[in-house]
Amino acid sequence: MNAPRHVPVLLDRVVALLAPALDHPDAVLIDATLGLGGHSEAVLERCPQARVIGVDRDPQALAMSRERLASYGDRFTGVHAVYDEIPDVIADLGLREVAGVLFDLGVSSMQLDLPERGFAYSIDAPLDMRMDGTTGPTAADVLNTYSAGDLTRILQKYGEEKMAKRIASAVVREREIEPFTNSARLVELLYASIPAPARRTGGHPAKRTFQALRMEVNDELRVLERAMPAAVEAIGLGGRVVVESYHSLEDRLVKRTFADATRSTVPDDLPFLPEGSEPSYRLVTRGAEQANEAEIEENPRAASVRLRAIERTRPRTISSSGKGAAS
Template sequence: MGEHGDDVRGAAERHVPVLLERCLELLAPALAEPGAVMVDCTLGMGGHTEGVLRRFPHVRVVGLDRDTQALELAGERLAPFGDRFTGVHAVYDEIRDVLADLGIPAVQGVLMDLGVSSLQLDEAERGFSYAKDAPLDMRMDATAGLTAADVLNTYDERDLVRVLRTYGEERFAPRIARSVVRARAVAPLARTGELVDLIRSSIPMAARQTGGHPAKRTFQALRIEVNGELEALQHALPESIEALAVGGRIVVEAYQSLEDRLVKHALAAGATTSAPPGLPVVPDTHQPYLRLVTRGAEEADEAELARNPRSQSVRLRAAERLRPTPDHLRTNRRTA
């Protein structure tokens, strides 16, 4: 659409893909397959997908995003690649249903760049940033679901504490929840600025001096709750591994410890024998079906940090499929 022209031209500048070269290097052996297909589970503004399409001229990419605005901008940016790119409005835990609809039985690559996208942070009215006053929304898919305001104004105090503790690892969760309940009794919370002020006043002065912006953990927690992010990731990891052909690779970039823990466990489970300890010979059905291709989690180096400050907290992990998943470990296909 013509009115997005400036957005599309600026997309490459607004979104510097995190660890792009390392992602391409890790995916390269799998994407060398003739007719290779990769799924970009978190398309965003299309930076990683553009890198793949340029580097591997024979590869087709299916890009998933729940954010219709991101899909539209990425679709325009990637239009020069023609039918080598297909954008789909979906949450990434629907990966196998999407591939089934497209008639693709298995793929050679899966890429996930988790967390909030540059587009969402930069669009002030979306309410993702504690640095800009905006409506308390935080939905990645602005067409459906609860907003952050709904969570803050309807959850009881105990549930608010649970959300802030579990998803934000916020030690002052009880104080913040109490302040929210007190404030909403006067008037419903509607703006991010109100919430930031409320958080500041709930946290002791000494604690506000360290650990970054005092609202950071609360905003993370609300975003995860609003978008069901950890639940979606928990389903998406086994679904994505099941979508991989033998020899295919999955690369995941996580930005906070809760996500990285889920990724670590999912990949480690596939890379470990499922046989009971002490068996003299491990049957084929219990052999590992993944091989880890990163040692632990890789982080951004100084050059990457200088180029892209948003890479500061990234933890990158990757694995390769060695064989089909044994029947007793295979996840049931999810249906929409």
């Protein structure tokens, strides 16, 4: 098995956004999508007062990161969890709040580069696509059991695939002959289902279908929908949440969460803002930042990244139970 390549996207910018929040003793960063630990390693190197709690649902990635970051001793802790479990992770570590939370969403370099994981369409491999290969249905299960209507829905919603209905019908027809098990047969079906003119634009014809299957198998949007408000609530005064997303639906969800957090509850027609009614957060980035041409040329996975960050500007209120409450 070849070692996976790992090129963190917007590494310097991500660390620069996090650094002000981590510049104090006992600062804790939750790297909610640890992967192979590239962002975490940079934070540990450049923010000497910070500890990092690395969260990943993929046991294989977690093991590799623990080995990679072992030299940092107790400044790094790896936790096997899904990132919507952030409140439980924080509580289990005896913390009330953290200084930062980082999300680098989507599929990791390791998962793409190891063919046996089934995420890549360029090599024939089992149709798995589970980020945690120990639990849950596979991409093959989705292809072989979902109705044509449900397949159409996920291809349209998660893959923005214009040929979704045609592809779904072909999948249902072909699985009656033989269930889907490997990626090559699915890729062949996609080439046959998508007309030649449509194949000439938008990249590889399998890209959108594989993305949609991955997002469905791992329940990515619903997990993110729970995780984002939890992360925003978890940071203390001066803390920051930094998010890299690669899909329009992910970025829209992040944008909405940040907008809600930074919006004042005072009526718009009030001529002044009463003291104490200011929003508890401010946006750190102006809109969504993107990678420049040089980075995209060096790392094509950076082409679709959208980077957003938010900072808490008012202290958290702590309830009698010890849990943070909305300010």
